[in-house]
Every structure is written in C-alpha cells, then in structure tokens.
Amino acid sequence: MNRQPDDRALATLMRAAQAGDTQAYVLLLKEITPRLRQIVRAQRGFLRIEDIEDVVQDILLSLHVVRATYDARRPFMPWLVAIARHRLADAARRYTRRAAHEVQGESLPVTFSDEGTNLDRGEYRDPEALRQAIMALSPRQRDAVEMLRLREMSLKEAAAASGTSISALKVSVHRAVASLRKALANKP
C-alpha cells in the first residue's frame, strides 16, 4: 500500500504505543491533537473553543480505548479520522439534544432580596477536595455522578450505559450529592 511518509511515521508511533512504549504514545497523541482540533473546527465551526477541546479530548479517549483495533498493515490516518468522525457525530447528537431542552431565560441578577443569598458562589473553590470527595463515593454513586453531572448524560442514556434502571440512578445520584455535601461541609 502506498502511504504518505507522515502517515508511516504516525503508524510507527502507534505500533510502538501498542507495544507499550509510553514515549511513543505521548509523541503520537501530541502529534495528532492539533490535527484533531483542526478536523473538529472544520466540521463544527459553531462550537465554542472549550466545546471543541472537549470533543478533541473525547476523541483522544476513544482512540485510547480502541487502540487495539489499529492494524499496523493499514494506514493510520483513515483509522483516526473514522474514530473522529463517529465521535463528532455523537457530539452533534448530544449538542442537539441539549439545545432542544435548553430554555432561554432572562438572567436574574438576584435570587431573593436578602443580601446573604446574593453572594457570588458560582464557582467551587477547591476542586482537589471535590475530586477526593468524589473518589470516596461508592463505585455506583461515582458512576451516577460522573454520567449525570459531569458528562451531562440524560437519565435514559446513563441507564443504558450503566445497565441499571433510571430509578436506581436517581437514588444513587441523590445519595451521592448528599454524601458530597456532607464531605465538603466538613472541609475547613
């Protein structure tokens, strides 16, 4: 098969990565990341920069989990582009679904007139504590939080992905949030 020299270099790195070579893997991922960003930007120019980065990271994770499907006798780029195309399609479906459920509302500057309710508490200040608190959850609760809160999957999607029922997921996420609140409230 006649391959571009660039593709051959990437294929060599991928082969080394499949053999467990960490350096080659880092090099490969760093090499392809700007290309992926370019592909995502070209296909989904309307996305915000952080959303583009999110899709790129999703593609990198996908590549990582299916790296055994790469056959060194075949060109590398078509393999990579096929993964990117499928993940882009998934991201588009997610984006459309989210947009369909979004309600545009006027931003309300205050909640209640009492001053105490209007302090800026929009951002959580200690992500390390939050990470540790999430790690301390039971695997089931961690799954529920990760899927429903961090990845913003719908209940139906999360139930399908985890193989549990919607009501069990609701219970898990409710308990997880209660545990997180309790854990973070104890932090100084």
Next chain:
Amino acid sequence: MTADTEKLIERLAQGVGPVRPLSPPWIRTAAWLLVAIPYVALVVFVVSPRPDLLAKASEWRYLVEQLAALVTGTAAAAAAFGMTIPGYDRRILFLPALPLAVWLGSLGEGCIRDWIQFGPDGLSLQPDWFCFPSIVLVGAVPAIAIAAMLRRGAPLTPHLTTALGGLAAAGLGNFGLRLFHPQDASVMVFVWQVGTVFILTAIAAWAGRYLLNWHSIVGTNRRSVLIR
C-alpha cells in the same frame, strides 16, 4: 495545546500497557467458527440428528439451503467484525447479501415449486413452535461468543454491528436446527425458521446500544484517568 488536554495525554500515556492488536476480520471469523461449530455439532449430537440426514445430504436443494445458511452466518460474522474496525472498507457490510439472497431465493423457489406441484395445499402453514427455541438454543453460544468478540472492537455502528452478529448466530442456529429437525417444506422453513432468524436479528439490532456504546467504554476510562 491546552493544559487540560496535555494533562489528559500524560495520564493516558501513564497507564498505557501493551495491547494485542485485533486480527483481521476473516481471522476473527475463523476463530469464532472454531468455538461456534463444535457447539452446534454438540447440540445436534445431543438432540440426535434427524434419521434421514444421510439421504438429505445427497439432495442438492437441501445442500444449497444449508450451505447458504452457513455462508450467510459466516459472512455476517466477518461483516460484523469489519464494522468494528475504524476506517475498514464499509463495503464489507454487503458480504452477507449474496448468500442471503441465495438462501431466500432457494426457499422462494421451493415455495413456487410446491405451489405448482400441490396447489394451495403446498403452501399450507402449520404451527411449528419448536423452531424458535431450537434456533435460540443452537445459536446461544455462537451469539455469546460473537458479542464478547465484538465488544473488543470499536462501537462505530452499534445497531448494524449487533444485527450482523445476530444474523451470524441465528444463521448458524438455523443450520444446526435443520440437521435434527425434519421440516423441509419450503414455506414452513421460510416462515418459521427464517422468520425466527430475522426476529433474532432484529432483537440483536435493538440490543446494539446496550452491548456496544462509547459512553460505557470511554466513560469508564475517563473516570479512571481523572481519578488517577
């Protein structure tokens, strides 16, 4: 490169171990047949082969139908494996089309022949509930084996891939069934046996989203990377 993406790359690389690349689809199909065929043979042996099997083996029509069912199952398995490889030629999807057409065509031809020979009686349908559970029984291990093998690939087209996997297992199930179930009337085979194969294929297609999805594999991985 943003800091987050750079961190992700480092974390992904930290845990990278050697992986055994998947074999090409036709080799994986052969591996699947190595598991599936002995199981089918075992079931046929346990249930006991039909008494007229030797006589049937010399009937070309029976042979064509059996061979077409077997090749349909095998081709569907190869197509399913091909569909889990990113960048693989998508024309592999059409691989089972020809044997499937031969299978359906030979049964269709049998129905017409029976109609000409026996009139409306040649196309009479009787209940044959034995077919469904038998095909499920014969196809069970091939189905489990192919599902496990498909999950090692990329979930690019979940429904289509599991439909092909279902067709492979059910096709093999039907092949096995006809080795111990003495039912050869074309219309009965068409409705009860091929009908079962299509129902099982449809169920497999529906199950695609549960068996093969990015959310579960990437989600699990993302979590392990983030909490590392």
